[in-house]
Amino acid sequence: MVKRKYIFLAIIIGIGIIYLTGCGRDSGFAANTVENAAISDTGSADDSMAEGETDTAMLLEERQDEGKEKEESGEGLESGKELEPEEELESGKELEPEEELESGKEAESEERLESEESEANIDNAYKETPHLPGTGRKLEDFVPEGWEILDSAKLDFNEDGITDYVGVLEAAMTDMDGYWMFQDYPRILFAIASDGAEGYRLDFQDINLIRTRGEGGVFGDPYLPLTVEGASFTTHAYGGSAWKWSEDVTYTRRDGIWWLAASEETYGYGGYITSYSKDDWESGVGIRKERSSEFSDIEKNWESEESEYDVVYEVSLEEPMTLEQAGKRWWLVPERVTDWEVEKVAYAEGVELTEDRVTLPDEAYVDYCDEDCILYRFNAGSDADETFYCLAMYCWQDKVLSVLAKEEAEISYPKLYNGKIYYSADITENVSYKTMQDGIEQVTEEEDTIGVRLCRMNLDGTGKETVFEYRYRENTEEMMERRIPFLSLIYEISGDEVVAEVYIGDAPHLFYRMKTDGSGQKKIGQMPKDFNDK
Numbered sequence: 001m002v003k004r005k006y007i008f009l010a011i012i013i014g015i016g017i018i019y020l021t022g023c024g025r026d027s028g029f030a031a032n033t034v035e036n037a038a039i040s041d042t043g044s045a046d047d048s049m050a051e052g053e054t055d056t057a058m059l060l061e062e063r064q065d066e067g068k069e070k071e072e073s074g075e076g077l078e079s080g081k082e083l084e085p086e087e088e089l090e091s092g093k094e095l096e097p098e099e100e101l102e103s104g105k106e107a108e109s110e111e112r113l114e115s116e117e118s119e120a121n122i123d124n125a126y127k128e129t130p131h132l133p134g135t136g137r138k139l140e141d142f143v144p145e146g147w148e149i150l151d152s153a154k155l156d157f158n159e160d161g162i163t164d165y166v167g168v169l170e171a172a173m174t175d176m177d178g179y180w181m182f183q184d185y186p187r188i189l190f191a192i193a194s195d196g197a198e199g200y201r202l203d204f205q206d207i208n209l210i211r212t213r214g215e216g217g218v219f220g221d222p223y224l225p226l227t228v229e230g231a232s233f234t235t236h237a238y239g240g241s242a243w244k245w246s247e248d249v250t251y252t253r254r255d256g257i258w259w260l261a262a263s264e265e266t267y268g269y270g271g272y273i274t275s276y277s278k279d280d281w282e283s284g285v286g287i288r289k290e291r292s293s294e295f296s297d298i299e300k301n302w303e304s305e306e307s308e309y310d311v312v313y314e315v316s317l318e319e320p321m322t323l324e325q326a327g328k329r330w331w332l333v334p335e336r337v338t339d340w341e342v343e344k345v346a347y348a349e350g351v352e353l354t355e356d357r358v359t360l361p362d363e364a365y366v367d368y369c370d371e372d373c374i375l376y377r378f379n380a381g382s383d384a385d386e387t388f389y390c391l392a393m394y395c396w397q398d399k400v401l402s403v404l405a406k407e408e409a410e411i412s413y414p415k416l417y418n419g420k421i422y423y424s425a426d427i428t429e430n431v432s433y434k435t436m437q438d439g440i441e442q443v444t445e446e447e448d449t450i451g452v453r454l455c456r457m458n459l460d461g462t463g464k465e466t467v468f469e470y471r472y473r474e475n476t477e478e479m480m481e482r483r484i485p486f487l488s489l490i491y492e493i494s495g496d497e498v499v500a501e502v503y504i505g506d507a508p509h510l511f512y513r514m515k516t517d518g519s520g521q522k523k524i525g526q527m528p529k530d531f532n533d534k
Contacts, residue, residue: 126184126212126338127184127185127338129185129207130147131205132188132205135195135198135199135200135201135202136192136199136200137200139165139192139200141199142190143169144169146171146172146174147171148169148170148171148172149167149168149169150167150168150169150187150223151226152168152226153167154228155230155233156194157193157203158193158194158253160194160196162196164191164193164194164200165191166190166228166233167189167191167226168187168190168210168223168226169188170182170213171185182213186208186210186212186336187211187223188205189205189209190202190204190205190206191204203258204258204323204324206323206324206327207327208328208330208332208336209235209330210223211237211239211247215239216239217241218240219238219241219244222239223237224236224237224238230252232251232252232261233250234248234251236248242269242270243267243268244268244269244270245265245267245268246266247263247264247265248264249262249263258322258324259320259322259323260281260320260322260323260326261280262279262280262281262282263278263279264277264278265277268293269293269295272301272302273289273291274291274292274293275290276288276289276309277289280317281320281321284316285314285315286314287312288311288313288314288315288492288499289309289312290309290511290527291309291310291311291528292310292527292528294528297528310525310527310528310529311511311526311527311529312525313499313511313513313524315492315499316494318495328369329371330369331366333366334369334374337362341399342394342399342400342401343399343400344398344401345358345401345402345403346401347402347403348402348405348460348462349460350461351403351404351405351406351461353380353403353406357380358380358390358401359376359378359379360401361392361394364377364392367414368414368415371396372395372396373393373394373396374393374396375391375393375415375416376392377389377390377391377411377414377423378392386408387408388406388407388408389407389408389410389411390405390406390407391403391405391421391423392404393421402460402461404421404457404461405423405464408428409425409427410425411423412425413489413490416459417516418516419458419459420457420459421456421457421458422456422467422493423456424488424489424490424491425453426452427449427452427453428447428448428450429450430445430446430447431447431448431450431480431484432444433446433480434480450487451471451473452470452487452502453468453470453489454466454489454518455467456516466518467514467517468498468500468512468518468521472484472487485505485506486505487504487505489501493516497514497515497516498513498514498515498518500513500514508526508529509526509527511526511527512524
């Protein structure tokens with residue numbers, strides 16, 4: 001691959017550990033599913049924390065203090081007072097190289113990717129959680145030995161006039177050689193329904209929908225108390241470091257089934273939101289708002305209470321998901337999987353690869369997951385001075401791992417939609433650069449990324465086609481005096497449409513909308529929208 005790109009990635013990896021503590025979501029489209037109905041003011045995530053100062057929140061704070069030995073729980077908070085975002089921007093202090101790198105979406109996108117891949121290499125696999133009792137006389141009867149209630153809320157979701165409960169369980173601390181430590185278990189979201197004179201029965205339990213203590217970054221435990229309204233409840237999470245995120249997801253019960261009703265997420269620097277997303281499955285409409293994450297743009301708009309977003313658009317949502325489906329499609333699900341057995345490795349037509357060069361799913365960072373399969377990509381190593389990148393699919397039921405694509409250019413963001421697999425890939429070509437060294441003009445030629453494309457193929461790897469393509473330069477024979485900026489393609493598919501964001505280094509990010517086959521393509525905006533006015 002490109003030397004310059006490897007140098008860039010090496011720098012990113014060097015600060016990846018710092019960013020890893022941010023534990024945010026994928027950077028695409030407001031960190032992918034940025035949504036919910038509990039925090040209506042997108043800049044008020046901090047306020048929502050203040051509102052959560054209930055007995056439960058106080059208990060959470062005490063437990064967080066107890067667990068500060070853990071590396072990610074509070075080092076950033078204990079090391080001294082951290083400057084507030086306003087102070088950092090107004091202090092006049094020149095940004096360090098790492099801060100400059102993090103300030104742009106180029107760094108934001110790459111840091112998340114590298115952080116996620118680094119996280120996949122840490123051996124912190126969760127243990128299997130217990131099945132809760134099916135019946136009980138009171139809430140405490142559903143707590144297994146060695147577990148405790150982290151949070152609970154009252155509501156009447158079966159509408160029989162008797163109090164029901166939704167709650168969250170976590171494994172109790174255990175004595176490890178004289179030290180009280182938290183155990184490596186997922187948290188359990190559960191609900192119990194009143195059953196008349198019989199007491200209560202277990203309505204559901206799910207281990208995928210609540211972030212654990214270690215999934216909040218420098219901020220520490222990201223958990224915020226449950227809230228309820230009518231027959232609905234909302235989960236809340238908030239975390240990160242200087243760059244912060246929030247997640248609020250609402251579930252409602254209809255006809256005896258729990259459904260995902262609404263979701264809202266934010267991502268930004270301190271209290272300044274750069275990405276916002278809200279999905280309302282009742283109306284079938286999703287809202288996306290994006291604005292520049294460059295520090296120069298943030299500083300310019302920091303004091304503006306009504307600072308506009310650069311790009312605002314809507315997407316049509318798919319059919320509503322059940323709570324169980326939503327849990328199995330969450331990006332953190334692979335962290336909770338305890339069985340990655342592979343019974344067979346299959347290869348698509350045209351993919352030749354020895355088995356020792358295949359990365360197994362338990363060793364990879366998973367890009368996409370649902371109730372049927374996962375998708376991930378891996379570096380297959382070098383062959384005759386060429387590096388190959390592969391795309392793989394692992395199916396839960398038959399435990400078959402299929403290597404579906406092999407590319408010389410890097411593969412990113414694979415997704416499955418309506419029986420097709422989509423992914424973005426770099427377009428690489430040899431580029432001639434003209435430079436001056438000691439007053440002497442020199443010409444060097446190297447392989448570089450000159451564009452990005454969106455591809456799709458069938459589930460067996462056949463029928464590969466290009467849906468969308470963007471090239472930074474059309475004339476590859478022209479001598480370049482300036483380096484081609486970093487290029488990346490991030491996209492979202494919903495309602496039989498694709499919205500693609502093309503990141504172009506220090507130039508505006510371009511947004512396009514099109515059908516899933518690439519037809520009807522049109523530009524819908526750029527970020528920042530006033531780039532030429534800088």
